[in-house]
Amino acid sequence: MIPAHIEEKLRMFREETYEVLMDKQQTKLKEKSEAGKVSLTCMAQGELLIFPSPENHVLPYLEGQTKGATACADKFLFKFEQESGIWDLHIMEFKKTIDISSARKSQWQFTMGIYNARAIAGFLGMQIRNIYLYSGFRNNKLAGEQSMIALRAGNSRESQKMIRQYFDLTAAVMFG
Numbered sequence: 284m285i286p287a288h289i290e291e292k293l294r295m296f297r298e299e300t301y302e303v304l305m306d307k308q309q310t311k312l313k314e315k316s317e318a319g320k321v322s323l324t325c326m327a328q329g330e331l332l333i334f335p336s337p338e339n340h341v342l343p344y345l346e347g348q349t350k351g352a353t354a355c356a357d358k359f360l361f362k363f364e365q366e367s368g369i370w371d372l373h374i375m376e377f378k379k380t381i382d383i384s385s386a387r388k389s390q391w392q393f394t395m396g397i398y399n400a401r402a403i404a405g406f407l408g409m410q411i412r413n414i415y416l417y418s419g420f421r422n423n424k425l426a427g428e429q430s431m432i433a434l435r436a437g438n439s440r441e442s443q444k445m446i447r448q449y450f451d452l453t454a455a456v457m458f459g
Contacts, residue, residue, distance in 0.1 A: 284330070284365075285303060285330055285332065285363060286368065288408055289332075289407045289408060289409065292406065292407050292408065293332075293407065300334065300336070300340055301332060301333060301334050301335075302332075302333045302335060303330070303331070303332055303333075304325075304327035304330070304331040304333065305327065305330055306327055306328065306329055306330065307326065307327060307328075308326070308327050309324055309325065309326045309327070310324075310325050310333065311323065311324060311325070312324075312325050312333075312335060312358055312375070313335070314357050314358075314377040317379065320377075320379065321377045321419060321421075323419070325360075328362075329362055329363060329364070329365070330362070330363040330365070331360055331361065331362055331363070332360070332361040332363070332370075333358070333359070333360050333361075334358070334359040334360075334361075334400075334403065335358060336357075336358075337355050337356065337357075337358070337359050337396065337399055337400070337403075338354075338355040338356070338357060338392075341353045341354075341355045341395070341399055342398075342399060342402055351391055351395070352395075353395075354388075354391050354392045354395045355392060355395050355396050355399050356374045356375060356376045356392045356393055356395070356396030357375055357376050357377050357392075358373075358374070358375040359372065359373070359374055359375075359396065359399075359400045359403070360372070360373040360374075360375070361373075361400075361404070361409065361411075364412070367412070368410070369410050369411070369412040370404065370409045370410065370411050370412065371411070371412055371413045371414075371415065372397075372400055372404070372411050372413070372414045372415070373414075373415045373417065374393060374396045374397065374400060374414065374415070374416050374417065375417045375418075375419065376389045376392050376393060376396070376416075376417070376418050376419070376453075377418075377419045377420070378418065378419070378420040378421075379420065379421050379422065380420060380421065380422040380423075380424055381418065381420040381422070381423050381424065381425055382424035382425060383425070383445065383446070385420075386425065386445065386446065386449045387445060389418055389449070389453075390445075390448070390449060390452075393416050393452075393453070397414060400414075416452055416453040417453060418449075418453040425446050425449075
């Protein structure tokens with residue numbers, strides 16, 4: 284059961300901005316933008332607090348005119364560990380195609396997503412133990428056939444380092 288002090292604070296949130304799932308319950312995680320359009324079925328293993336569209340509700344204090352200030356990942360899932368009372372944070376970002384440019388953008392969206400998710404957790408009084416990052420995509424241009432420009436960029440040490448970092452930090456899932 285989600286702690287009472289968190290349930291009490293959740294009442295201050297708009298109902299459409301979050302969803303609570305109990306063990307074995309399911310929901311659809313949807314991304315509507317063409318850049319990452321996807322629909323996944325999520326089955327809770329334990330208790331989950333889901334924020335299905337955090338990119339639409341970033342910290343209002345951030346300057347929207349500053350490039351990247353209001354970037355955010357697509358989904359936040361907080362999983363409650365009953366015995367310890369601690370939460371694990373799962374952050375998801377969906378892309379239609381993953382390439383060097385979209386991987387760089389995703390890394391920034393993950394960074395800003397972590398800031399925003401930690402702000403939510405702080406408000407709710409949640410202690411976060413681990414943060415997991417997930418990247419879902421349909422087309423992988425980081426591996427496989429690429430344009431000549433992309434191949435030249437792939438020879439760049441900086442690009443290669445970024446690609447390794449991206450896959451080291453995220454659990455990548457390819458959608459068919």
